Amino acid sequence: MGRRLPLLLLMFAQCGDGGPPPHLLRIVADDGSLMGNSIIQAAVQEIEIIVVPDINDGRFEPSEPREIMGGDAEVRVSAAGEWVLKLRKRWIDENAEPSGSTFQVMVPIYTEQGEDAMVRDPTLRVAFLRNGVRIAESNPRFLQWPPPPGEVTVVNVFCPEMFRLQCLNND
Amino acid sequence: MVTRPMVPRAIFVALLFSATAAAQTAPAPVLFVPLPGEGLSEDVAHAVSEAVPQGLASRLSRRELRVATELTEPLLGCPDAPCRGQRLAEAGGTAGVLLTVSPPRGRGPIEMRFEVVDAVTGAPRGEAVEIEVPADAATDSATLGELLAPTFDALAPQLPAPPSRAMLLVAANLDGATVQVDGEPRGETPLPPLELDPGTHTVTVTARGYEPFNRSVELSLEGTRLNVDLEPAAQTAEAMARQDAADAEDFVANAPADQPLRKQWWLWAAVGGGVVLITTIAVVAAVAGGGGGAQRFEIPPIPEGM
Missing domain, CATH: 1.20.5 (Single alpha-helices involved in coiled-coils or other helix-helix interfaces)
Known part of the structure; x- marks a missing residue:
């Protein structure tokens, strides 16, 4: 137990309610009005969020997939040094809310990295997966780093023509 | 709202409309979708396919009408308004004119019900208009056109207004890029379509680490989509090449x-x-x-x- 104590304290410090609010990624399924085709929530089985450091900065330390939140999500760092968060169906169903004729999810993120770090803004990409296939993706965009607590970054996810039917499939 | 019961529907005359539909290839915000009833004669289907698009088009100033028979079957299978609205939006329309045609019972008249609905929501843009046409008059397009003229007039206010401003969609390969039109900031990508006056405009798209994009576009009322492929700036490209070389080593x-x-x-x-x-x-x-x-x-x- 004595060895677990520091770890326990660290976790409490990270998960406590007294810290700054998280940064929110507002991920919006496009209804086809901006680009591509409409996407229904039932068609999306997983949401993948990828953060890629700037080419001039270092990479994240690769790590194996790790299930979190009771298996509702998985986090890993790819061999290419990209941080990948995968949100599963149960998390999506619990957190999705209507947005126009489609849906959106708010994903709270944070980092312990301070503002004095000499790193450039990483690139953020989001994809919707169905049967393991990326049926819809966002354009890459910069994510302000460190992500400002309490602020929102909007990410629109588009369904290309080749996946039009999959994006409307609710089987 | 009209609630008169209609006979079972089918796509009996869909093929008769397809020749008209194939000829209409230009972008068309208003879609005409016939929903024929089972057992409708070919004569009636022909007359309807000629008279209705002609009559509607004459009330659509500067706005195209497309006969969308490919939507007949999907719309017949639609259980609710959002479903049909979605189908219309997917087909590129901003509104739809849905015509339900019921064949005569015995020697009775042919029932026609017109409804104008919005794309996306599928919500009606006004009261449905219903008319009964004598069966023998419905086999000739000229006669049918005359009979339906008051109906088209009644539908005209429900049809979308003609565009007075041009739409410009700036579709970039990078989100968060800054878009300027004629030197004025218009926001960051992805942007909804911009409403602009018809004519020539200068579009500038910039993002850190990318070469600026500059293009002069001529906008007509039909609207334009501008695809913007931002290229990495020389410095960024060099850094990427250095990184690749280092990785290879x-x-x-x-x-x-x-x-x-x-x-x-x-x-x-x-x-x-x-x-x-x-x-x-x-x-x-x-x-x-x-x-x-x-x-x-x-x-x-x-x-x-x-």
């Missing part, structure tokens, strides 16, 4: 020698690392009680680079 330098697998140092390092990792995961899971609780996702610090 690392790969070559660290390539495993031609030795048996069990003698490779990295194999045992990986095994050791795996054990440590699994142990760490197990401890964290045990302490956190299965990982529930924290509703936010931590991203590790980014190592500082060059």
Whole structure:
């Protein structure tokens, strides 16, 4: 137990309610009005969020997939040094809310990295997966780093023509 | 709202409309979708296919009408307004004129019901208009056109207004890029379509680390889509090339020698690392009680680079 104590304290410090609010990624399924085709929530089985450091900065330390939140999500760092968060169906169903004729999810993120770090803004990409296939993706965009607590970054996810039917499939 | 019961529908005359539909290839915001009833005669179908688009088009100033028979079957299978609205939107329309045609019962008249609905929501843009046409008059397009003229007039206010401004969609390969039109900031990509006066405009798209994009576009009332492919700036491209070269050198330098697998140092390092990792995961899971609780996702610090 004595060895677990520091770890326990660290976790409490990270998960406590007294810290700054998280940064929110507002991920919006496009209804086809901006680009591509409409996407229904039932068609999306997983949401993948990828953060890629700037080419001039270092990479994240690769790590194996790790299930979190009771298996509702998985986090890993790819061999290419990209941080990948995968949100599963149960998390999506619990957190999705209507947005126009489609849906959106708010994903709270944070980092312990301070503002004095000499790193450039990483690139953020989001994809919707169905049967393991990326049926819809966002354009890459910069994510302000460190992500400002309490602020929102909007990410629109588009369904290309080749996946039009999959994006409307609710089987 | 008209609630008169209609006879079962089918796509009996869909093929008769298809020739008209094929001829209409220009972008068309208003879609005419015939929903024929089962047992409708070919004569009536022909007359309807000629008279209705002609009559509607004459009330659509500067706005195209497209006969969308490909939507007949999907719309017949639509249970509710959002479904049909979605189908219309997917077909590129901003509104739809839906015509339900019921064949005569015995020597009775042919029932026609017109409804104008919005794309996306499928909501009616006004009261449905219903008319009964004598069966013998419905086989001639000229006669039918005359009979339906008051109906078209009644529908005209429900049809979308003609566009007075041009739409410009700036579709970039990068989100968060700044868009300027004629020097005025219009926001960051992705942007909804911009409403602009018809004529020539200068579009500038800029993003840090990318070459600026500059293009002069001629906008007509039909609207224009401008695809913007931002190219990495020379400095960024150089950095990427340097990184690729460094990665390649690392790969070559660290390539495993031609030795048996069990003698490779990295194999045992990986095994050791795996054990440590699994142990760490197990401890964290045990302490956190299965990982529930924290509703936010931590991203590790980014190592500082060059």
